[in-house]
Amino acid sequence: MRAKKPVQNAKQAAVRYLSRRDHAEQELQQKLLARGYEHAEVDEAVTLCQDYNWLDDARFAERLLNNGIAKGGGLLRIRQEMAFKGIHEEVVSQLFEDDDFDWFEHAREVARRKYGDSPMESDKEKARRLRFMQSRGFDFEQVKYALGVDDEY
Structure with missing residues (x-):
């Protein structure tokens, strides 16, 4: 069952979510769709956020990596968290390929x-x-x- 039509538009909601913390693209899309926004509105909001560099999967993945290391997590768990958050596998692979962490x-x-x-x-x-x-x-x-x-x- 979809939520009733929200009061804010999708762009405002996306900016509000991103003002609290970074999100992965897929994670933000899922949140907006769950709030009752149409696919076209969600795509437009995500594109706007990417254009202004407010939404960046590579930056979000790097932040998850640093937080995971600080919490004492291993490579497998950090990769799993990135997959759970919806970060594209290409972004994750590139991040770990460039990483020289021991x-x-x-x-x-x-x-x-x-x-x-x-x-x-x-x-x-x-x-x-x-x-x-x-x-x-x-x-x-x-x-x-x-x-x-x-x-x-």
């Missing part, structure tokens, strides 16, 4: 902040730490490096 050292730092220098005393503790790091979005090689695990798990 994900292995980042994983090690996240593990150090969480666990300090305490040793893993049991297989249960080892499994718990592996699950935690993987839930943060680090791949298995990065997790092994971060935790200093040499054996296959």
